[in-house]
Amino acid sequence: xxxxxxxxxxxxxAPSGSGKTTIVHWLMKQIPELAFSVSATSRKIRQGxxxxxxxxxxSVKDFKQRIRQNAFVExxxxxxxxxxxxxxxxxxxxxNEGRHVVFDVDVKGGMNIKRLYGNDALAxxxxxxxxxxxxxxxxxxxxxxxxxxxxRVKKADYELQYAKNFDVVIINDNLEEAEQKTxxxxxxxxxxxxxxxxx
Ligand code: ADP
Ligand code: 5GP
Numbered sequence: 001x002x003x004x005x006x007x008x009x010x011x012x013x014a015p016s017g018s019g020k021t022t023i024v025h026w027l028m029k030q031i032p033e034l035a036f037s038v039s040a041t042s043r044k045i046r047q048g049x050x051x052x053x054x055x056x057x058x059s060v061k062d063f064k065q066r067i068r069q070n071a072f073v074e075x076x077x078x079x080x081x082x083x084x085x086x087x088x089x090x091x092x093x094x095x096n097e098g099r100h101v102v103f104d105v106d107v108k109g110g111m112n113i114k115r116l117y118g119n120d121a122l123a124x125x126x127x128x129x130x131x132x133x134x135x136x137x138x139x140x141x142x143x144x145x146x147x148x149x150x151x152r153v154k155k156a157d158y159e160l161q162y163a164k165n166f167d168v169v170i171i172n173d174n175l176e177e178a179e180q181k182t183x184x185x186x187x188x189x190x191x192x193x194x195x196x197x198x199x
Pocket of ligand 1: 014015016017018019020021022023137138140141172173174175176
């Protein structure tokens with residue numbers, strides 16, 4: 001029987017609105033071997049999201065039950081009463097298939113996964129050019145209430161202080177430049193030739 005080489009881990013963290021999801025979706029189209037770790041969350045589903053694809057959407061009660069069952073690699077109460085967690089079952093299933101796993105997690109979760117997986121993991125911080133621009137992006141995304149945007153902007157200063165602890169910081173000012181830099185660092189980490197991308 002041939003032994004499958006376990007996949008590596010690529011962690012993306014950023015203040016909400018930085019453009020992390022946009023970059024991750026683009027990157028996954030460039031490198032088909034990547035698989036997304038679908039987290040569980042107790043926040044409400046947004047328009048355009050699919051249960052089981054973007055997140056496993058759970059009630060707070062069900063989320064807490066999963067905590068008690070030790071179902072998570074890590075979990076955080078990212079915003080008050082909004083829980084998010086990386087499922088052990090998800091990560092191990094994908095890694096055992098030899099897939100490289102991509103994570104979209106908050107800064108604390110990102111650091112925890114990096115600490116657990118060490119050199120098997122690359123921790124990338126996506127930084128917005130400024131907090132003002134971050135707020136503008138959250139407003140133009142048109143998916144969050146004023147209250148939700150306020151919470152996210154308020155937390156951004158604190159989250160930015162984590163940037164220095166990550167392996168790589170990508171400043172997402174010009175989107176295409178940020179995407180290309182991400183592709184370069186990820187392909188180097190995975191040890192394969194970069195894809196030549198044309199829009
Ligand atoms: P996050 O996942 O970090 O919360 P998103 O990827 O949802 O952020 O991006 C937030 C909004 O900003 C989206 O509407 C997205 O289209 C937009 N956006 C992303 N990157 C840029 C960029 N470099 N310049 C302008 N707008 C951007
Ligand atoms: P959103 O509600 O915008 O989808 O995500 C809010 C924040 O929760 C983002 O910073 C996102 O990266 C983070 N997040 C999503 N999934 C997880 C997870 O499994 N664990 C942790 N710690 N954070 C997560």
